Amino acid sequence: xxxxxxxxxxxxxxxxxxxxxxxxxxxxxxxxxxxxxxxxxxxxxxxxxxxxxxxxxxxxxxxxxxxxxxxxxxxxxxxxxxxxxxxxxxxxxxxxxxxxxxxxxxxxxxxxxxxxxxxxxxxxxxxxxxxxxxxxxxxxxxxxxxxxxxxxxxxxxxxxxxxxxxxxxxxxxxxxxxxxxxxxxxxxxxxxxxxxxxxxxxxxxxxxxxxxxxxx
Amino acid sequence: xxxxxxxxxxxxxxxxxxxxxxxxxxxxxxxxxxxxxxxxxxxxxxxxxxxxxxxxxxxxxxxxxxxxxxxxxxxxxxxxxxxxxxxxxxxxxxxxxxx
Numbered sequence: 325x326x327x328x329x330x331x332x333x334x335x336x337x338x339x340x341x342x343x344x345x346x347x348x349x350x351x352x353x354x355x356x357x358x359x360x361x362x363x364x365x366x367x368x369x370x371x372x373x374x375x376x377x378x379x380x381x382x383x384x385x386x387x388x389x390x391x392x393x394x395x396x397x398x399x400x401x402x403x404x405x406x407x408x409x410x411x412x413x414x415x416x417x418x419x420x421x422x423x424x425x426x427x428x429x430x431x432x433x434x435x436x437x438x439x440x441x442x443x444x445x446x447x448x449x450x451x452x453x454x455x456x457x458x459x460x461x462x463x464x465x466x467x468x469x470x471x472x473x474x475x476x477x478x479x480x481x482x483x484x485x486x487x488x489x490x491x492x493x494x495x496x497x498x499x500x501x502x503x504x505x506x507x508x509x510x511x512x513x514x515x516x517x518x519x520x521x522x523x524x525x526x527x528x529x530x531x532x533x534x535x536x537x538x539x540x
Numbered sequence: 541x542x543x544x545x546x547x548x549x550x551x552x553x554x555x556x557x558x559x560x561x562x563x564x565x566x567x568x569x570x571x572x573x574x575x576x577x578x579x580x581x582x583x584x585x586x587x588x589x590x591x592x593x594x595x596x597x598x599x600x601x602x603x604x605x606x607x608x609x610x611x612x613x614x615x616x617x618x619x620x621x622x623x624x625x626x627x628x629x630x631x632x633x634x635x636x637x638x639x
Contacts, residue, residue: 326541327541330541330545330546334545334549337549337553337583338549338552338553338556341552341553341556341557341576342556344556344560344569344572344573344576345556345557345559345560345563345564345573345576350566350568350569350572353568353569353572354572357572357575357576360553360576360579361579364553364579364582364583367546367549367583367586368583368586370541371546371586371587371589371590372590373586373589373590373598373601375598376582376586376598376601376602379602379605380605383605383609384605384608387609388608388609388612391612391613391616392568392571392572392612392616395568395616395619395620396568398620398623399568399619399620399623399629423562423563424563426562427558427559427562427563428559428563430558430559430562431555431556431558431559431562432555434554434555434558435551435552435554435555438551438554438555439548439551442544442547442548442551442584443544443547443548447591449543449591449592450542450543450544450547450591451542451543451544452542452543452591453541453542453543454543454590454591454593455590455591455592455593455594456593457593464593464595465595465598469595470595470598470599470602473595473596473599474599474602478596478599481599481603485603485606485607488606488607488610489606489609489610491610492609492610492611492613492614493613495613495614495617496613496614496616496617497617498617499614499617499618499620499621500616500617500620500621500624
C-alpha cells in the first residue's frame with residue numbers, strides 16, 4: 325500500500341515540477357507548484373513527518389502560493405506573452421534554443437552527479453525502510469515531538485527564524501510600499517522638511533497623509 | 541519503500557529546479573523554480589531524518605520553509621517594485637543595477 329502511494333505521490337511531485345518548468349503561463353506554473361507541494365506533503369506523510377506535511381500544505385500550498393497568485397494577477401499580462409515569458413522562439417542555433425539545450429544538459433549532468441552521490445553512498449541504511457517506528461501521541465514526527473525539539477534543543481534556531489520573518493516582512497513592505505525606496509520618480513513636489521520628519525519614518529500615516537494632502 | 545527512492549525523487553526535483561532557473565526568463569518563474577530546489581532539499585532532509593529516526597532533519601526542513609517564505613516575500617516585493625517602475629519583467633533585460 326505504501327509503495328502504491330509512493331509511486332502516485334512521487335510521480336505527482338515530478339510531474340508538478342516539470343509543469344512548473346515547462347508551462348508558458350506563470351499562472352499555470354503556480355498551479356503546477358501547488359500540485360507539486362501537495363504531492364510532496366503525501367511523501368512527507370509516508371516518511372512519518374506528520375507535522376512537516378501539515379505545515380507544507382497549510383503554510384506553503386496555502387499562504388505562500390496565494391501570495392504568488394496575487395502577484396501574478398497584479399503583474400498580469402506583462403509577465404507573459406512574446407517578450408516576458410518563455411525563451412524567444414527561434415530555430416535551432418538561436419540564443420533561446422541554445423540556452424534551453426545548455427540548461428537541460430547542465431541539469432541532466434547535475435542529476436546524474438546527485439544520483440551517484442546519493443545512491444552510491446556507503447550508508448547501508450539507505451536501502452532499508454528507516455529506523456524503527458511505533459505509533460503514538462508523542463512519537464517521531466508528531467507536533468508534540470517537533471514542538472519539544474523546537475523549544476529545547478533548537479530554541480536559538482527558532483528565535484532566529486522568527487526574527488528573520490520579521491525582517492522579511494518589513495523588507496517586503498519597504499520594497500513594494502506605496503512610496504518606498506523604489507517609489508515615485510518625481511521628487512520635485514516634496515514638501516519642506518520639518519524636525520518631525522527626522523524622528524518619524526516616511527509614510528507612517530499622519531492625518532494629513534491620510535487625507536492625501538502631502539504627497540498624493 | 542526504501543529511503544533511496546525518496547532520495548532519487550528529491551534529486552530529480554532539485555535538478556528540474558536547476559533547469560528552470562537556468563532556462564526561464566520570467567523572474568516569477570525563476571522564484572518558483574527556486575522553490576522547487578528548496579523542496580527537493582527538504583524531501584532529502586526528511587528522508588534522512590526518517591532513516592536515522594531522529595527529528596533534527598525535520599526541524600531543519602521547517603527552518604528551510606521559513607527561509608523560503610522570507611525569500612518569496614522579498615522576491616515578490618522586488619518584482620512588484622520592478623513592475624511599478626515600468627521596467628520589463630525579464631531577467632535578461634534587467635542586467636543593470638541602476639533603474
